[in-house]
Amino acid sequence: MAGKAAAATVAKVAAEYPWREKLTKYKTELTKGVWGYWDLGAWKPLALSARKRARLRKEVLLAGEDWPYDPPRGEMRNKRKGHKCDRISAEKRANTAELMKKMPQMLLDYKKRRWEKKMKQEDGKS
Incomplete structure (x- = not known):
């Protein structure tokens, strides 16, 4: 009986937050970088496409959660434009x-x- 209730709760959470499953599924892939990574001297793109990654990021941010997988932002350019x-x-x-x-x-x-x-x-x- 308790197992059914727990399963129902998990199913409800999964239906309510479908991005949680995807986040756990692609967690190792997301930690490798945004575009890809170097492995034994060869560049390997992520198994997750940029479109799917962006959609997952958007769902997580809309739910009010934190998205730690963005690369650190560089300094702003302070060089003036003009002649x-x-x-x-x-x-x-x-x-x-x-x-x-x-x-x-x-x-x-x-x-x-x-x-x-x-x-x-x-x-x-x-």
Whole structure:
């Protein structure tokens, strides 16, 4: 009697979650990789097709379960797109704007240095 109840429960779970059977069936295959694996120097594709793998993954994720068989994601690409000359010219324009803000003080410093140099030369002559 208990065996029938357990069998009925297993059948109910299997009917409710058909992906669980597939997941246990293909567990070893899924752990080998996403596309295939190297075996003794030869590339072997998975026994599970990509379409079936994707469908199984979708069913598992829709049921709210975790899917640990995806490969780790690489870092995002941070290289800028566009032409380097455009980027450099924009940086130069920004640098020029900063320098133009400092220009009055730079001119005063230059005039002061020049005046000090002139005074040293006059002191040296006399």
